[in-house]
Amino acid sequence: MALLQISEPGAAPDPHQRRVAVGIDLGTTHSLVAAVRHGVAECLPDTDGAVILPSVVRYLDGGRRQIGAAARAAQAEDAENTIASVKRFMGRTLADIPGHGKLPYRFIDRPGMVALATREGEKSPVEVSAEILAVLRQRAEDTFDDEIFGAVITVPAYFDDAQRQATKDAAQLAGLNVLRLINEPTAAAVAYGLENGSEGLYAVYDLGGGTFDISLLRLTRGVFEVVATGGDAALGGDDFDDALAQWALAQAGLQASSPRDRRAVLVAARAAKEALSSAAQAALSCTVDGRALELGVSREQFDALARPLVERTLASARKVLRDARVTRDEVQGVVLVGGSTRMPCVRAAVAAQFGREPLTDVNPDEVVAIGAALQAHALAGHARDGGLLLLDVIPLSLGLETMGGLVERVIERNTTIPVAKAQDFTTFQDGQTAMAIHVVQGERDLVADCRSLARFELRGIPPMVAGAARIRVSFQVDTDGLLSVSARELGSGVEASVAVKPSYGLGDDEIARMLREGYAHAEDDMHSRKLREARVEAERMVLATRSALAADGDLLDGEERARVDALLAVAADVALAADAQAIDDAVHALAEGTEAFAAARMNRGIRAALAGRKVDEI
Amino acid sequence: MKLDDDDFTLFGLPRRHALDRGDLDARWRALQAEVHPDRFAAQGAAAQRLAMQWAVRVNEAYQRLKDPLRRGAYLCELAGAEVDAERNTAMPPEFLLEQMAWREALDEADDDAAAVEALDAEVAGRERVLLQRLAREIDETGDARAAAATVRALMFVARFREDIGRRLEALDA
Helix, strand or coil: CCCCCCCCCCCCCCCCCCCCEEEEECCCCEEEEEEEECCEEEECCCCCCCCCEECEEEECHHHCEEECHHHHHCCCCCHHHEEECHHHHCCCCHHHCCCHHHCCCEEECCCCCCEEEECCEEECHHHHHHHHHHHHHHHHHHHHCCCCCEEEEEECCCCCHHHHHHHHHHHHHCCCCEEEEEEHHHHHHHHHHHHHCCCEEEEEEEECCCCEEEEEEEEECCEEEEEEEEEECCCCHHHHHHHHHHHHHHHHCCCCCCHHHHHHHHHHHHHHHHHHCCCCEEEEEEEECCEEEEEEEEHHHHHHHHHHHHHHHHHHHHHHHHHHCCCHHHCCEEEEECHHHHCHHHHHHHHHHHCCCCECCCCCCCHHHHHHHHHHHHHHHHCCCCCCEEECECCCCEEEEEHHHEEEEEECCCCECCEEEEEEECCCCCCCCCEEEEEEECCCCEHHHCEEEEEEEECCCCCCCCCCCCEEEEEEECCCCCEEEEEEECCCCCEEEEECCCCCCCCHHHHHHHHHCCCCCCCCCHHHHHHHHHHHHHHHHHHHHHHHHHHHHHHCCHHHHHHHHHHHHHHHHHCCCCCHHHHHHHHHHHHHHCHHHHHHHHHHHHHHHHHHHHHHHC | CCCCCCHHHHCCCCCCCCCCHHHHHHHHHHHHHHHCHHHHCCCHHHHHHHHHHHHHHHHHHHHHHHCHHHHHHHHHHHCCCCCCCCCCCCCCHHHHHHHHHHHHHHHHHCCCHHHHHHHHHHHHHHHHHHHHHHHHHHHCCCCHHHHHHHHHHHHHHHHHHHHHHHHHHHHHC
């Protein structure tokens, strides 16, 4: 752990100078961390020089664990305690996981999110993911010999609210300050677009280990606008392994009944699949049920097995083009992302679908982490003026249950975030004083076919005849793509709200418990951590306010200016003390005291933007 | 500039239906570049909250302005002619006959994707004609009541095209 930095009073180093922000690609099969160093975004290697960390966690006796290559090597021998592809379980219940019976784990069917039984006890997918993130955080801290200010973490564009929230929880558990969740294809487009100076409409086809995404983005002078996105959160390289494994077992007339056998045949299938990316023929060999399984497999045979899976990705691609109301000829390039796009059958199918050869000049394994690092760099305040702006969309429609189990959509898929929308509802019965609000996500018309996100009740509605009450339900989706919902009876003003979280995933208290139990960062001291965070925040605020005053100080009259200066002095002063609460209070006071100033600045910015447009036209 | 300014004022555009989509998109990006919360990442929670409100407002206006139908409905309301589609369902008989013919054609097309697509092309053509009429009623004759009636007709057409889209999606799956 890096030591706390102590500065001379009045000589605090510019926080910009030492603010390390990283991008993390938390992948199904492997994960990477990248950062901007000396002006260039690059993936950070471990001490052996490897940038890729296999996303595998093995639980050993006595609280010990292996993470990465060592864990992956032990997959077959210790299948039950070695968790691979945990991303597929994030924010999912057991029923959500297709083919879970074939996986070598002991699942526990917990409400909201499945758990896994290991020799170290029950583990939530969030905890397993946190282990992976903690290794990457440590790697970055060792590289820079410094604390990590924050991280941008990528998620598949098609991840729903539950999966996003679970990812954010895992990062929190790993002691990371999440600057932003961004979508993997968007990150890829950032890395690709900034490198090549591209403009226009691009498709990003991202087939990873466990998820598939297809996004259309419009690139215009540093603005990356997602036009439409689609995909399948449960389709990836693992499914190709599985198809080949099932075929091999059928050919040999064998059954893999133990977790160890199932893992062995999957590992062998994966090796054969990878060999077939460069060879026309490969061997598949392993031991099942004490008997040797030895088979040759040709690329043609494999392609035939893969075809139904590839076809599913192409159907998603066509749907995205329809959603965006563009033809394939308007797409200027197709960027391939994810290790699974190395399969020749995938490349050929994408080329045929879009009528052009896909772009492969970026490393498909690293491009997502690099894009995330560029965005992290910008969010940490390092971006050159007008640097980089991501305008992302929600991947799935959000709605409410209405009478008869039908869905009333409130926000349509592919709407740019952040977004807020309200819809009015009324009561069904005379004298009804409560209303159940059920929030769902998905494209289908029946609630039963969509994903349930949250339920809550609005109580205390004054008794009225049916249809007289007006209940306004407001949805807000923030820049991470996370939803909060509130409901309010307009006549009486009674109100209820929910940050969409409780019906799945972990509550805040559960996270707090795990932090206390010291998973992921046992040696970290909560108190010094809190103080450190408060100081960073105070330095950030003070610096931002000073530069705001320098730029737009003329918006304040003398009295207002004096007030802001006083608050500023207090915050700068208190930040040097060791009282986290006092620092928080001062920062809070400064934030409140400058709210009107911030509003005035924003107004000026908007006027300038519009004036700029008018000048352009002349 | 205030959060409750109308969409046209916010985007610095005249209150007209005719609009250059490229210019609108450029204005949207310029506004987001000013107000997006990411631009205030280092400035604390209060500035973030404010930025969020503005970004949401700019996106709301953009969604409305970029869709010719929603833009038309909005202009009708600004001109004092409520569209009020829920209570105002009376449509000219020839329009209803055309609707019925389309519905029958969709039923008959069944799982013939080419036939469904041909129908979609026909309906899209009708939609274009109605949109041109809407633009004339708002920008030239200034007849907001007639424009509101055209908006209602367009809402029927849009709903039908959604059904066609769902059919095509089902055929593709």
